[in-house]
Amino acid sequence: MWRATVRNLLAHKLRLALSGLAIVLGVAFVSGTMIFTDTLGRTFDDLFASTAADVNVEPAAAFDSGLAGTGEGVGTVSSVPATVVDTVRGVDGVASASGFVRTEGVYVLDGHGDVLDTGGAPGIGISWEPDPALSSSTLVDGRAPRGAAEVALDVDTVDKAGYALGDSVPVLTTGPRVEAELVGVFSFGDSGGSAGASLAAFETSTAQELFGTPGQFSGVGVSAADGVAQEALRDRVAAAIGDGFTVRTASEQAEALAGDFEEGLAFVETFLLAFAGIALFVGTFIILNTFSMLVAQRTRELALLRALGAGRAQVTRSVLAEALVLGVVGSTVGLAAGFGVATGLRSLFGRFGLTLDGGLVFATDTVLWSYAVGVLVTLVAAYLPARRAARTPPVAAMRDDHVAVERSLRRRTVLGGVLTAAGIAAMVSAFVVEDDGAAASLVGVGALALLLGTIALSPVIARPFLRGIGGVLPRLFGTPGRLARENAVRSPRRTAATASALMVGLALVSGFSIIGASTNASVDGALDQSLGADYVVSTAVAAPFSADIAEQIRRIDGVDSVTQQRLGQAQLAGVQTSVSAVDATTLDSALALDYLAGSTAGLRGNGLVVDEDTAAGRGWSVGDRVEALLANGQRVGLTVGGIYTTNATLGSAVISLDTFTAAGGEALDRFVYVDLAPDVDAAAVRSSLEATLEAYPVVTLKDQTQFADEQKGQVDQMLMIINALLGLSVIIAVLGIVNTLALSVIERTREIGLLRAIGMDRRQLRQMVRLESVAISVYGAVFGLLLGIVFGTGLVQALADQGITQQVIPAGRMVLFLAVGALIGVLAAVWPARRAAKLKVLDAIATA
Amino acid sequence: MTSVRDIPVPRVGVEAPAAARSAGLTKVYGEGDTRVVALDAVDVAFPRGVFTAIMGPSGSGKSTLMHCMAGLDAVTDGQAYIGDTELSSLNDRQLTVLRRDKIGFIFQAYNLLPTLTALENITLPMDIAGRRPDQEWLETVIDTVGLRQRLGHRPSELSGGQQQRVACARALANRPEIIFADEPTGNLDSRSGADVLSFLRSSVMEMGQTIVMVTHDPVAASYSDRVLFLADGRIVDSMISPTRERVLERMKAFDVQSEA
Structure with a gap:
């Protein structure tokens, strides 16, 4: 039987190629997705593993925002005072310690004055750390930046912008826009990759001025003296500086940072694997169809085998063996093709600015899954026709005109009918259900049932x-x-x-x-x-930008009001919530909120306005007191001052800019709304707005x-x-x-x-x-x-x-x-x- | 050996124009060591209104002769004519039109399209040509094959004999110059076979149809007006008004020859 199987495979090369193709494509997408996400993961791991300091000190976050460092992280404040750095330096077992500054929203401009495309990856500003034991950056060209007018950039950014040492580089900081001379080029981490992000390094004091607070640091890097264990040092440092700080060893630090990213990464992987699943699902039909047809065409041949004494099981095994060979070959080719898919995905993501460095990661898991999926799907697809083939009566071999009788579709009709009805029922009930999440999952389940039902009913229709x-x-x-x-x-x-x-x-x-x-x-x-x-000033992806911009706009003639909107995280009565922070005095001219109760006036001081869903969900009404815990650990009592109908721009909760600033929220705007005074020449004001914003290409006027x-x-x-x-x-x-x-x-x-x-x-x-x-x-x-x-x-x-x-x-x-x-x-x-x-x-x- | 042109044909004069003929028709397969001469300069004429059977042992070239005459296979040398049209001068498209309009085919099996009804199968060549069938003639043909009750049935609902009668009706419905039948009774039991053969016979007698039938069955051959015997790519003998016994006798001679 085995010989007959092999002969048969070879005899029908064309059919083999056709059915193999479906397997190849399905497996290629699965393996491509896995290779790509592994590569993506490796890049980020490298990025975080590159924390060089043995022990890191950072201001303690009141709660885990879950979003630190993703470009959404707001509310991180540079609140490690210089005195703490000195204290750390004095701890027994510390070889060296130095404060560093690091923030997002620092963008490098290219020669044309445009923002370098990071494709959604953050523009990061750092202080230059001269001690290699504490720095994850390594100079590859030039020297360290000194003073207010010098900057060092990462290799990728320099390549992208086409800068050379000695060039004058415009940098948009979270404070002012500056021009600095490029004096050094450095690589970041082990693979030198920054996943698309741009890094601009200044001398520490300059960094504090430009995008920090003088005398304050984002954190402290500590290197251990010889023979001192990281864990021991961590404990000693923590004891010395007291509460209010998070002290982590290098590996804890990497883990903590990577953990946040892995959530995002898991989403990307799930997202891509969903499409791989769809591709495979679709591919299964083709494999199933192909095998059904191949077996139908070989009915006589198989019946002859039966007539010559082959048992049913043998015939089934023969077809399955064929499927096995095909599955293995198809999976192997598909695995190879997966590299092509991964390369394609990499360039697709590269177009959106996420550049991945180094080779593709080829993990054992990828191989195992590819074969498991490819071979299993093929075997399952071949099993049904194989069983049918085994049932072919041997007389069919003698008959010249054996016509495969179409089997009854009754089972299909029943199954498909039930599934379709269930799907429709689920989707209809989704309209009735109040809860959004439940409704969405009902639609999801309903859609799946409906899809499967339609597929089952398809031959009947x-x-x-x-x-x-x-x-x-x-x-x-x-x-x-x-x-x-x-x-x-x-x-x-x-x-x-x-x-x-x-x-x-x-x-x-x-x-x-x-x-x-x-x-x-x-x-x-x-x-x-x-x-x-009349106008909105923002970046394309709601990235943070310098508050200087709003200040400058305010000075333009003809501008009536300027409203800044910032974003942050806060725990409102124990539940973490994204909050917008806006100026209560001008909000009404920027956004027309539809209040069900209260008004914008209720936002003033330590006021809080929320949308109807939040109010209903939490049982708040105007006048209620809400305990808020802000990211830096401050507790503030807020008073609910208004409830508005759902508003996509503001989100679910709004606090005043004053509260936000007092709680140490970063002075970085996400949106700036500009309202013109009545009876001014709108065109003239627009051109002065444009002239002002020319220096800040990171934002656009709309x-x-x-x-x-x-x-x-x-x-x-x-x-x-x-x-x-x-x-x-x-x-x-x-x-x-x-x-x-x-x-x-x-x-x-x-x-x-x-x-x-x-x-x-x-x-x-x-x-x-x-x-x-x-x-x-x-x-x-x-x-x-x-x-x-x-x-x-x-x-x-x-x-x-x-x-x-x-x-x-x-x-x-x-x-x-x-x-x-x-x-x-x-x-x-x-x-x-x-x-x-x-x-x-x-x-x-x-x-x- | 008797020249084929001299063979007297019943009911029609020698001078009557042939429905199909060949001159020096040669067909060679392969080259060098594998070279096989399937037809060796065959001169043959199929007069109008005559039922001709072609017989011969396996490999004698009888099917090749039919295929070449019907424009299904290209010739190596010589000419094949349907009426006055020389086939080798035609391109694929012209050959297709010729087959459609001038020739009727009856094959051994798988003769009908399974997706079409009996009636649709009968009118298929005209449908392909985009012509309306001659209704009166169609009725005549349907009545002659005796399938009026089964016109709406699909081939899978018909017996083998009935299927073959539908195929005959299809060949006739288009009023072709000539019908080529390749072992039309090969797959049928003797009774169904007799039905089909009687029907072919009567279409020649009553409708003046020209039929060329390749067969190895002496009974089938006995329904024809004359039998041509092929061996090694040549016409070696012919027989007018054949009977089963005489044909059988003649065929035995081949066996003796090949054994010798």
Whole structure:
């Protein structure tokens, strides 16, 4: 039997290649994702492992914000006074200790005065540490920066900007904008990579002036004297400086920092693996379909084996062995192709500024998972047809015209019906459920059930659908059209499985585009309603920037009010919450809040205004006292002064700028709203605003429309990434159609020969194959779109409270997707149609 | 050896134009050591309104002759004509049109498209051409094959004999110049085979159809007007008004020859 299996595999190289391709693609995406996330993880690990000091001292955070150092971290204050550094220095066993300054929001500009693209990675400003025992930076060129007019930059930044030693480099600090001479180039950490972030180092005193507070440090690096254990030193230092500080050993420090990132990384991995899962899910259909067809075509051969005395189990084993070989070969090739996928992902992420240095990481896990997934899926996909093949009665071998009887679809109908009903029920109940989270998961579960139900029902629907829609084919294309329709409905299971792959892909693509369009419409709506300011100044990704900018704008003639918005974390009555901090006196001119109770006046002093959901969720009403714990450990009693309807710009809770500043919140703005005085020349004011902001390319000036467009641009960009990733599953779906058609052509060789003999020309034959392909792909596309519309609208409904208030179905896109579906059919048919047309009439008729 | 042109044909004069003929028709497969001459300068004519059977041992070239005459296979040398049209001068498209309009085919098996009904199978060549069938003629053909009750059935719902009768009706419905039948009874039991053969016979008698049938079955051959015997790519004998016994006798001679 084993020999028969091997011979059989070799005898059908083409079929082998076709079915192998599906495995290769699925595995390639899984392994590519794993390789990429491992590489991503390695880069960040390197970044954090590069903490050189044996022991680190930092001001204790009142609670773990979970977001430290991600660019969202706010409220970290440089509050290690110089005296603490001296105290540490005096601790027994300390070889050296020095205070360092480190903050985000320090951007390096290139020669044109534009901000170097870090693609969302932070621009970091640090103080230069001359002691190599304490510094994770190593000079590779030039020397250390000295005084106010010198700076050192990391290698990547220098390369990107094309600077050379001696060049004058403009740097936007969290304080003023400065020009400094580039005197040194350093590499960071072990791999020299900074994951896209730019690093600008100044002498410590300069760093304190530019982006810190004189006499204050972000932390203290400590190196141990010979023979002193890090742990012992940690304890001694902690004892010496008392409460209010976090003291960690080098490895604890790396772990603490990396821990925060790993959460973010886990999200990226889950996100990518979800797409890998979709690709594999779609790939499974193709493998299943391919094996079903291969086995069906070999029914006679297998029946002959049975007639010659092979047992059922032997036949099953033979088919499974074939699948095993195919799975192993496919997984191996897929693993190799995974490198290509990882490289592609790396350059995709590189476009968004996340540059990963060093080679790709190839872990044992990747190999194990790739084989496990590839081989297992193939075996499962082959098992059903194998069992069916074993049941083929041996007499089939004697019969010339054994036609595989279409099995009953009753089980499918029942299963699919139940799943579909359950899915619909879950989605409908999502509309009723109050809780957002529960509603979203109900939609999720409902969508999955609906998807599986539709897939199960697909063969049942295929026949009436194709007969109906296919009715136009004979009218438009004559006999080739009629034959194409008949071929498409000939085996509903096959057609359905082929179309399902495309259906899944298009359901997701169209669902996401509905969410995207609805989000964009909601952004428009929300801003129309709430943005009262004439202009908004901000970065594209809500990154922090210097408060100097707001100060300068305030001085411009014609500007009536300037409102700064900062972001931070606070524990409100014990629950960690993101809070906005704004100036209570000008808020009303910047944003039109819709108050259900109280007003902006309630924000003054230690006031707190919250949105309706928060108020309802926490049971707060105007006048209530709320104990707040701010990031630096200060406790403040706040009074609820107002409750407003959901507002995407402010979020769920707002405190006053005064409270925020008093609690030591960083003086970095996220948004600055500018309102013009009445009766001024708006154009003139705008040009002076622009002139002022020219020195700060990190931020842009936007009027209301531009601000809305920028927000929508982010949604569109996210949608683009998702669609690019879903594109892979669509490619697999296309290959699935190619596969099915090619195998159908092989299966129908005699019919094709007959058609050619009695007078069908090649053009008509190609037309016939092409139309069948289009019928299948349009079937998949139509149901994909229907499902996508259900998913999209369901999720939008569920997310209504999250600010997605508008329900938009982009009709133009939907039509486009349908057209793409048809086009996919045409493309997929090119090769199988050509193959069919090339068949020699005589050979085709003579085929057994 | 008797020249094929001299063979008298029943009911039609010698001068009557042939529905198909060949001149020096040669077909060679392979090259060098594997070179096989399947047809060796065959001159043959198939007169109109005559039912010709081609017989011969395996490898004699009888199927190759049919394929070359029907434009299904390219010739190495010589000419094959359908009416006055010389086949080697035609490109693939012209050959396809010729097959569609001038030739009818009946194969041994897998003769029908499984997705189409009996009626749709019968009119398929005309549908492909985009022509409306001659309704009156179609009715005649359907009645002759006796399948009126089964026109809406798919091939899988018909017996082998019925399927083959549908194939015959398809070949006739288009009023071709000539019908080529390749072992049309090869897959049928004797009773169904007899039905099909009687039907072919009557289409020649009553409709004046021209039929060329390749067979190895002496019973099938006995339904024809004349039998041509092929051996080693040449026509070696012919027989007019054959009977089963005479054909069998003649075939035995081949066996003796090959044993000798």
